[in-house]
Amino acid sequence: MPGPRDDLTRLRTALTAFFALDGFVFAGWVVRIPAIKDQTGASTGALGMALLGVSAGAVITMTLTGRLCRRYGSHPVTVACAVLLCLSIALPPLTHSALALGTVLLVFGSAYGGINVAFNSAAVDLVSVLRRPIMPSFHAAFSLGGMAGAGLGGLVAGSLSPTRHLLGLTVIGLLVTLVAGRALLRCEPAVPPGQTPRQDDGAPRRLDGRTRRLVLTFGLIALCTAYGEGAMADWGALHLEQDLDASPGLAAAGYSCFALAMTVGRLTGTTLLERLGRTPTLVAGGVLAVAGMLLGSFAPSVWAALFGFAVTGLGLANLFPVAVERAGGLGGPGGVATASTLGYGGMLLGPPAIGFMADWFSLPAALTSVAVLAGVAVLITIGTRRAAASP
DSSP: SSSOOOOOOOHHHHHHHHHHHHHHHHHHHHHHHHHHHHHHHHOOOHHHHHHHHHHHHHHHHHHHHHHHHHHOOHHHHHHHHHHHHHHHHSSGGOSSSSHHHHHHHHHHHHHHHHHHHHHHHHHHHHHHHHTTTTTOOOOOOOOHHHHHHHHHHHHHTTTTTHHHHHHHHHHHHHHHHHHHHHHHHHHHHOOTTOOOOOOOTTOOOOOOOOHHHHHHHHOOOOOOOOHHHHHHHHHHHHHHHHSSSSOHHHHHHHHHHHHHHHHHHHHHHHHHHHHHHHHHHHHHHHHHHHHHHHHHHHHHSSHHHHHHHHHHHHHHHTTHHHHHHHHHHHHHHHOOOOOOOOHHHHHHHHHHHHHHHHHSOHHHHHHHHHOOOOOOOOHHHHHHHHHOOOO
Protein backbone atom coordinates (compact mmCIF):
# COMPACT_ATOMS: atom_id res chain seq x y z
CA MET A 1 0.00 0.00 0.00
CA PRO A 2 1.64 3.27 -1.12
CA GLY A 3 1.48 5.53 1.93
CA PRO A 4 0.42 4.91 5.54
CA ARG A 5 -3.18 3.91 6.14
CA ASP A 6 -3.78 6.96 8.38
CA ASP A 7 -2.73 9.31 5.58
CA LEU A 8 -5.17 7.68 3.18
CA THR A 9 -7.94 7.93 5.77
CA ARG A 10 -7.27 11.65 6.26
CA LEU A 11 -7.24 12.15 2.51
CA ARG A 12 -10.54 10.32 2.12
CA THR A 13 -12.10 12.40 4.91
CA ALA A 14 -10.94 15.71 3.41
CA LEU A 15 -12.20 14.79 -0.06
CA THR A 16 -15.53 13.67 1.41
CA ALA A 17 -15.90 17.09 3.05
CA PHE A 18 -15.41 18.86 -0.28
CA PHE A 19 -17.92 16.60 -2.05
CA ALA A 20 -20.45 17.38 0.70
CA LEU A 21 -19.71 21.12 0.50
CA ASP A 22 -20.24 21.11 -3.26
CA GLY A 23 -23.64 19.48 -2.93
CA PHE A 24 -24.64 21.76 -0.06
CA VAL A 25 -23.83 24.97 -1.91
CA PHE A 26 -25.36 23.82 -5.20
CA ALA A 27 -28.62 22.72 -3.56
CA GLY A 28 -28.81 25.98 -1.63
CA TRP A 29 -28.82 27.79 -4.96
CA VAL A 30 -31.32 25.59 -6.76
CA VAL A 31 -34.05 25.73 -4.11
CA ARG A 32 -34.08 29.52 -4.40
CA ILE A 33 -34.47 29.51 -8.19
CA PRO A 34 -38.26 30.15 -8.06
CA ALA A 35 -37.72 33.23 -5.85
CA ILE A 36 -34.89 34.56 -8.02
CA LYS A 37 -37.01 33.92 -11.13
CA ASP A 38 -39.68 36.19 -9.66
CA GLN A 39 -37.09 38.75 -8.59
CA THR A 40 -35.67 39.06 -12.10
CA GLY A 41 -39.07 38.91 -13.79
CA ALA A 42 -37.74 36.30 -16.22
CA SER A 43 -40.00 34.06 -18.27
CA THR A 44 -39.43 30.31 -18.23
CA GLY A 45 -37.46 30.56 -21.47
CA ALA A 46 -35.41 33.52 -20.24
CA LEU A 47 -34.62 31.63 -17.05
CA GLY A 48 -33.46 28.71 -19.18
CA MET A 49 -31.11 31.05 -21.06
CA ALA A 50 -29.75 32.43 -17.78
CA LEU A 51 -29.12 28.91 -16.48
CA LEU A 52 -27.07 28.35 -19.61
CA GLY A 53 -24.46 30.58 -17.95
CA VAL A 54 -23.82 27.84 -15.39
CA SER A 55 -23.48 25.32 -18.20
CA ALA A 56 -21.10 27.42 -20.26
CA GLY A 57 -18.85 28.30 -17.33
CA ALA A 58 -18.67 24.72 -16.10
CA VAL A 59 -17.99 23.10 -19.47
CA ILE A 60 -15.28 25.62 -20.41
CA THR A 61 -13.54 25.23 -17.06
CA MET A 62 -13.75 21.43 -17.11
CA THR A 63 -11.81 21.30 -20.37
CA LEU A 64 -8.95 23.16 -18.65
CA THR A 65 -8.98 21.69 -15.16
CA GLY A 66 -7.50 18.33 -16.12
CA ARG A 67 -4.36 20.11 -17.34
CA LEU A 68 -4.25 22.26 -14.18
CA CYS A 69 -4.48 19.13 -12.03
CA ARG A 70 -1.58 17.53 -13.89
CA ARG A 71 0.56 20.64 -13.51
CA TYR A 72 -0.28 21.81 -9.99
CA GLY A 73 -1.96 18.79 -8.43
CA SER A 74 -5.64 18.12 -7.82
CA HIS A 75 -5.51 19.15 -4.16
CA PRO A 76 -4.59 22.86 -4.62
CA VAL A 77 -7.00 23.14 -7.55
CA THR A 78 -9.80 21.72 -5.40
CA VAL A 79 -9.22 24.29 -2.65
CA ALA A 80 -8.95 27.24 -5.05
CA CYS A 81 -12.18 26.30 -6.83
CA ALA A 82 -13.96 25.80 -3.50
CA VAL A 83 -13.15 29.38 -2.46
CA LEU A 84 -14.48 30.75 -5.76
CA LEU A 85 -17.59 28.57 -5.51
CA CYS A 86 -18.43 29.85 -2.02
CA LEU A 87 -17.93 33.48 -2.99
CA SER A 88 -19.93 33.26 -6.22
CA ILE A 89 -23.02 31.67 -4.61
CA ALA A 90 -23.83 35.06 -3.03
CA LEU A 91 -24.10 36.81 -6.42
CA PRO A 92 -27.41 35.58 -8.00
CA PRO A 93 -29.72 37.38 -5.50
CA LEU A 94 -28.00 40.67 -6.35
CA THR A 95 -29.23 40.57 -9.96
CA HIS A 96 -32.46 42.03 -11.34
CA SER A 97 -32.48 40.83 -14.95
CA ALA A 98 -32.04 37.55 -16.79
CA LEU A 99 -28.89 38.90 -18.48
CA ALA A 100 -27.24 39.86 -15.20
CA LEU A 101 -28.24 36.53 -13.68
CA GLY A 102 -26.70 34.63 -16.58
CA THR A 103 -23.46 36.61 -16.19
CA VAL A 104 -22.96 35.82 -12.51
CA LEU A 105 -23.97 32.21 -13.11
CA LEU A 106 -21.09 32.00 -15.58
CA VAL A 107 -18.71 32.61 -12.67
CA PHE A 108 -20.56 30.18 -10.43
CA GLY A 109 -20.52 27.54 -13.16
CA SER A 110 -16.78 27.98 -13.70
CA ALA A 111 -16.08 27.27 -10.04
CA TYR A 112 -18.54 24.37 -9.97
CA GLY A 113 -17.02 22.73 -13.03
CA GLY A 114 -13.46 23.16 -11.82
CA ILE A 115 -13.96 21.71 -8.36
CA ASN A 116 -15.81 18.69 -9.73
CA VAL A 117 -12.99 17.69 -12.06
CA ALA A 118 -10.36 18.35 -9.38
CA PHE A 119 -11.85 16.35 -6.52
CA ASN A 120 -13.04 13.56 -8.81
CA SER A 121 -9.47 13.21 -10.11
CA ALA A 122 -8.14 12.96 -6.55
CA ALA A 123 -10.87 10.46 -5.65
CA VAL A 124 -10.16 8.25 -8.68
CA ASP A 125 -6.49 8.01 -7.66
CA LEU A 126 -7.50 7.08 -4.11
CA VAL A 127 -9.88 4.40 -5.42
CA SER A 128 -7.01 2.91 -7.44
CA VAL A 129 -4.72 2.88 -4.40
CA LEU A 130 -7.30 1.30 -2.09
CA ARG A 131 -8.46 -1.12 -4.81
CA ARG A 132 -12.08 -0.96 -3.65
CA PRO A 133 -15.07 0.58 -5.51
CA ILE A 134 -15.58 3.39 -2.98
CA MET A 135 -16.36 6.08 -5.55
CA PRO A 136 -20.12 6.00 -4.74
CA SER A 137 -19.32 6.96 -1.14
CA PHE A 138 -17.83 10.27 -2.26
CA HIS A 139 -20.86 11.02 -4.38
CA ALA A 140 -23.05 9.99 -1.44
CA ALA A 141 -21.44 12.87 0.44
CA PHE A 142 -22.37 15.18 -2.45
CA SER A 143 -25.97 13.95 -2.27
CA LEU A 144 -26.04 14.23 1.52
CA GLY A 145 -24.78 17.79 1.22
CA GLY A 146 -27.45 18.44 -1.39
CA MET A 147 -30.14 17.06 0.90
CA ALA A 148 -28.93 19.24 3.77
CA GLY A 149 -28.72 22.31 1.55
CA ALA A 150 -32.19 21.76 0.12
CA GLY A 151 -33.64 21.00 3.54
CA LEU A 152 -32.15 24.18 4.97
CA GLY A 153 -33.46 26.12 1.98
CA GLY A 154 -36.95 24.77 2.57
CA LEU A 155 -36.83 25.77 6.24
CA VAL A 156 -35.69 29.33 5.62
CA ALA A 157 -37.59 29.98 2.37
CA GLY A 158 -40.44 31.71 4.17
CA SER A 159 -38.33 33.74 6.61
CA LEU A 160 -35.06 34.68 4.88
CA SER A 161 -34.60 36.50 1.60
CA PRO A 162 -32.47 34.78 -1.05
CA THR A 163 -29.77 37.41 -0.43
CA ARG A 164 -29.39 36.58 3.27
CA HIS A 165 -29.75 32.86 2.72
CA LEU A 166 -27.06 32.58 0.03
CA LEU A 167 -24.73 34.97 1.86
CA GLY A 168 -25.03 32.64 4.84
CA LEU A 169 -23.99 29.75 2.56
CA THR A 170 -20.91 31.75 1.57
CA VAL A 171 -19.85 32.12 5.19
CA ILE A 172 -20.48 28.44 5.99
CA GLY A 173 -18.70 27.33 2.82
CA LEU A 174 -15.59 29.41 3.48
CA LEU A 175 -15.34 28.04 7.03
CA VAL A 176 -15.57 24.45 5.77
CA THR A 177 -13.00 25.20 3.07
CA LEU A 178 -10.62 26.64 5.66
CA VAL A 179 -10.72 23.48 7.77
CA ALA A 180 -10.95 20.82 5.02
CA GLY A 181 -8.58 22.72 2.73
CA ARG A 182 -5.79 22.77 5.30
CA ALA A 183 -6.19 19.03 5.79
CA LEU A 184 -6.26 18.32 2.06
CA LEU A 185 -3.16 20.42 1.31
CA ARG A 186 -1.23 18.54 4.00
CA CYS A 187 -2.06 15.17 2.44
CA GLU A 188 0.25 13.69 -0.15
CA PRO A 189 -1.63 12.86 -3.38
CA ALA A 190 -2.54 9.18 -3.74
CA VAL A 191 -0.39 7.68 -6.51
CA PRO A 192 -1.89 4.56 -8.14
CA PRO A 193 0.47 1.57 -8.53
CA GLY A 194 2.54 1.77 -11.70
CA GLN A 195 2.14 5.53 -12.07
CA THR A 196 4.39 8.44 -11.21
CA PRO A 197 3.38 11.63 -9.42
CA ARG A 198 1.88 14.43 -11.48
CA GLN A 199 3.69 15.55 -14.58
CA ASP A 200 5.06 19.05 -14.15
CA ASP A 201 4.82 19.80 -17.84
CA GLY A 202 1.04 19.22 -17.77
CA ALA A 203 1.19 16.95 -20.82
CA PRO A 204 -1.82 14.66 -21.11
CA ARG A 205 -1.42 10.90 -21.05
CA ARG A 206 -1.51 9.45 -24.56
CA LEU A 207 -4.38 7.01 -24.99
CA ASP A 208 -4.88 4.42 -27.70
CA GLY A 209 -8.00 4.46 -29.85
CA ARG A 210 -9.85 1.78 -27.88
CA THR A 211 -9.23 3.54 -24.57
CA ARG A 212 -10.38 6.88 -25.94
CA ARG A 213 -13.59 5.29 -27.19
CA LEU A 214 -14.23 3.70 -23.79
CA VAL A 215 -13.62 7.01 -22.00
CA LEU A 216 -16.13 8.68 -24.33
CA THR A 217 -18.60 5.85 -23.74
CA PHE A 218 -18.43 6.32 -19.99
CA GLY A 219 -18.75 10.04 -20.56
CA LEU A 220 -21.97 9.49 -22.53
CA ILE A 221 -23.38 7.35 -19.72
CA ALA A 222 -22.49 10.12 -17.28
CA LEU A 223 -24.16 12.69 -19.56
CA CYS A 224 -27.41 10.75 -19.83
CA THR A 225 -27.72 10.22 -16.09
CA ALA A 226 -26.41 13.58 -14.85
CA TYR A 227 -28.98 15.27 -17.09
CA GLY A 228 -31.62 13.89 -14.74
CA GLU A 229 -29.84 15.18 -11.63
CA GLY A 230 -29.63 18.67 -13.10
CA ALA A 231 -33.27 18.58 -14.13
CA MET A 232 -34.40 17.57 -10.65
CA ALA A 233 -32.24 20.27 -9.07
CA ASP A 234 -33.40 23.17 -11.22
CA TRP A 235 -36.96 22.24 -12.19
CA GLY A 236 -38.24 19.79 -9.58
CA ALA A 237 -39.29 22.45 -7.08
CA LEU A 238 -40.88 24.59 -9.80
CA HIS A 239 -42.84 21.58 -11.12
CA LEU A 240 -44.29 20.87 -7.67
CA GLU A 241 -45.10 24.52 -6.99
CA GLN A 242 -46.40 25.45 -10.44
CA ASP A 243 -48.14 22.27 -11.63
CA LEU A 244 -49.25 20.67 -8.35
CA ASP A 245 -49.84 23.81 -6.23
CA ALA A 246 -47.32 22.85 -3.55
CA SER A 247 -46.22 25.47 -1.00
CA PRO A 248 -42.65 26.82 -1.37
CA GLY A 249 -41.47 24.76 1.60
CA LEU A 250 -43.06 21.53 0.32
CA ALA A 251 -41.76 22.21 -3.18
CA ALA A 252 -38.23 22.48 -1.82
CA ALA A 253 -38.76 19.05 -0.19
CA GLY A 254 -38.92 17.55 -3.69
CA TYR A 255 -35.19 17.87 -4.19
CA SER A 256 -34.61 16.73 -0.61
CA CYS A 257 -36.47 13.47 -1.32
CA PHE A 258 -34.48 12.99 -4.51
CA ALA A 259 -31.17 13.74 -2.75
CA LEU A 260 -31.99 11.49 0.22
CA ALA A 261 -32.82 8.55 -2.04
CA MET A 262 -29.66 9.16 -4.05
CA THR A 263 -27.63 9.29 -0.84
CA VAL A 264 -29.05 5.94 0.31
CA GLY A 265 -28.33 4.42 -3.11
CA ARG A 266 -24.75 5.66 -3.09
CA LEU A 267 -24.07 4.61 0.49
CA THR A 268 -24.95 1.07 -0.56
CA GLY A 269 -23.19 1.45 -3.92
CA THR A 270 -19.90 -0.13 -2.88
CA THR A 271 -21.70 -3.23 -1.61
CA LEU A 272 -23.81 -3.48 -4.78
CA LEU A 273 -20.79 -3.12 -7.05
CA GLU A 274 -18.80 -5.74 -5.12
CA ARG A 275 -21.68 -8.24 -5.19
CA LEU A 276 -23.36 -7.59 -8.55
CA GLY A 277 -20.68 -5.99 -10.70
CA ARG A 278 -20.84 -2.78 -12.73
CA THR A 279 -23.15 -3.75 -15.59
CA PRO A 280 -26.04 -5.23 -13.53
CA THR A 281 -25.86 -2.29 -11.12
CA LEU A 282 -25.99 0.26 -13.94
CA VAL A 283 -28.78 -1.49 -15.85
CA ALA A 284 -30.99 -1.94 -12.79
CA GLY A 285 -30.44 1.66 -11.76
CA GLY A 286 -31.30 3.01 -15.20
CA VAL A 287 -34.53 1.03 -15.43
CA LEU A 288 -35.56 2.21 -11.96
CA ALA A 289 -34.87 5.82 -12.94
CA VAL A 290 -37.07 5.53 -16.04
CA ALA A 291 -40.03 4.32 -13.99
CA GLY A 292 -39.52 6.87 -11.24
CA MET A 293 -39.26 9.87 -13.54
CA LEU A 294 -42.37 8.95 -15.49
CA LEU A 295 -44.27 8.79 -12.19
CA GLY A 296 -42.77 12.06 -10.97
CA SER A 297 -43.66 13.87 -14.19
CA PHE A 298 -47.30 12.82 -14.48
CA ALA A 299 -48.32 12.09 -10.86
CA PRO A 300 -51.70 13.68 -10.00
CA SER A 301 -50.66 14.61 -6.45
CA VAL A 302 -47.67 16.12 -4.70
CA TRP A 303 -47.04 13.02 -2.58
CA ALA A 304 -47.06 10.68 -5.58
CA ALA A 305 -44.64 13.02 -7.35
CA LEU A 306 -42.35 13.05 -4.31
CA PHE A 307 -42.33 9.25 -4.35
CA GLY A 308 -41.45 9.30 -8.05
CA PHE A 309 -38.60 11.74 -7.37
CA ALA A 310 -37.26 9.40 -4.66
CA VAL A 311 -37.36 6.37 -6.98
CA THR A 312 -35.55 8.40 -9.64
CA GLY A 313 -32.82 9.35 -7.19
CA LEU A 314 -32.38 5.74 -6.10
CA GLY A 315 -32.07 4.63 -9.72
CA LEU A 316 -29.60 7.31 -10.82
CA ALA A 317 -27.48 7.03 -7.67
CA ASN A 318 -24.53 4.96 -8.86
CA LEU A 319 -24.50 5.51 -12.61
CA PHE A 320 -22.52 8.75 -12.62
CA PRO A 321 -19.83 7.82 -10.03
CA VAL A 322 -19.14 4.48 -11.74
CA ALA A 323 -18.83 6.15 -15.14
CA VAL A 324 -16.40 8.81 -13.87
CA GLU A 325 -14.36 6.27 -11.90
CA ARG A 326 -13.92 4.01 -14.92
CA ALA A 327 -13.03 6.92 -17.21
CA GLY A 328 -10.47 8.18 -14.70
CA GLY A 329 -9.01 4.72 -14.23
CA LEU A 330 -8.48 4.48 -17.97
CA GLY A 331 -7.35 8.03 -18.76
CA GLY A 332 -6.15 9.65 -15.53
CA PRO A 333 -7.08 13.33 -14.93
CA GLY A 334 -7.70 13.69 -18.65
CA GLY A 335 -10.20 10.83 -18.53
CA VAL A 336 -11.93 12.36 -15.54
CA ALA A 337 -12.02 15.73 -17.32
CA THR A 338 -13.55 14.17 -20.45
CA ALA A 339 -16.21 12.19 -18.59
CA SER A 340 -16.91 15.07 -16.23
CA THR A 341 -17.22 17.55 -19.09
CA LEU A 342 -19.78 15.31 -20.78
CA GLY A 343 -21.47 14.33 -17.52
CA TYR A 344 -21.70 17.70 -15.86
CA GLY A 345 -22.37 19.21 -19.25
CA GLY A 346 -25.47 17.02 -19.34
CA MET A 347 -26.35 18.09 -15.79
CA LEU A 348 -25.99 21.76 -16.60
CA LEU A 349 -27.21 21.84 -20.18
CA GLY A 350 -30.28 19.78 -19.26
CA PRO A 351 -32.06 22.48 -17.24
CA PRO A 352 -32.02 25.13 -20.00
CA ALA A 353 -33.09 22.46 -22.50
CA ILE A 354 -36.02 21.57 -20.25
CA GLY A 355 -36.87 25.26 -20.02
CA PHE A 356 -37.16 25.50 -23.79
CA MET A 357 -39.20 22.28 -24.01
CA ALA A 358 -41.46 23.53 -21.22
CA ASP A 359 -42.18 26.66 -23.27
CA TRP A 360 -42.96 24.54 -26.33
CA PHE A 361 -44.99 21.82 -24.57
CA SER A 362 -45.32 21.75 -20.76
CA LEU A 363 -42.99 21.26 -17.81
CA PRO A 364 -44.26 17.73 -17.01
CA ALA A 365 -43.76 16.69 -20.64
CA ALA A 366 -40.27 18.22 -20.67
CA LEU A 367 -39.30 16.27 -17.53
CA THR A 368 -39.97 12.99 -19.32
CA SER A 369 -36.73 13.61 -21.23
CA VAL A 370 -34.99 12.50 -18.02
CA ALA A 371 -36.60 9.06 -18.38
CA VAL A 372 -35.67 8.91 -22.07
CA LEU A 373 -31.98 9.59 -21.41
CA ALA A 374 -31.87 7.14 -18.49
CA GLY A 375 -33.14 4.53 -20.93
CA VAL A 376 -30.43 5.52 -23.41
CA ALA A 377 -27.80 5.03 -20.67
CA VAL A 378 -29.13 1.50 -20.10
CA LEU A 379 -28.86 0.70 -23.81
CA ILE A 380 -25.29 2.06 -23.98
CA THR A 381 -24.31 0.02 -20.92
CA ILE A 382 -25.72 -3.19 -22.39
CA GLY A 383 -24.21 -2.52 -25.81
CA THR A 384 -20.70 -1.96 -24.46
CA ARG A 385 -20.70 -4.36 -21.49
CA ARG A 386 -17.97 -6.64 -22.84
CA ALA A 387 -15.50 -3.89 -23.65
CA ALA A 388 -16.28 -2.00 -20.44
CA ALA A 389 -15.69 -5.12 -18.34
CA SER A 390 -12.09 -5.34 -19.52
CA PRO A 391 -9.49 -3.61 -17.36
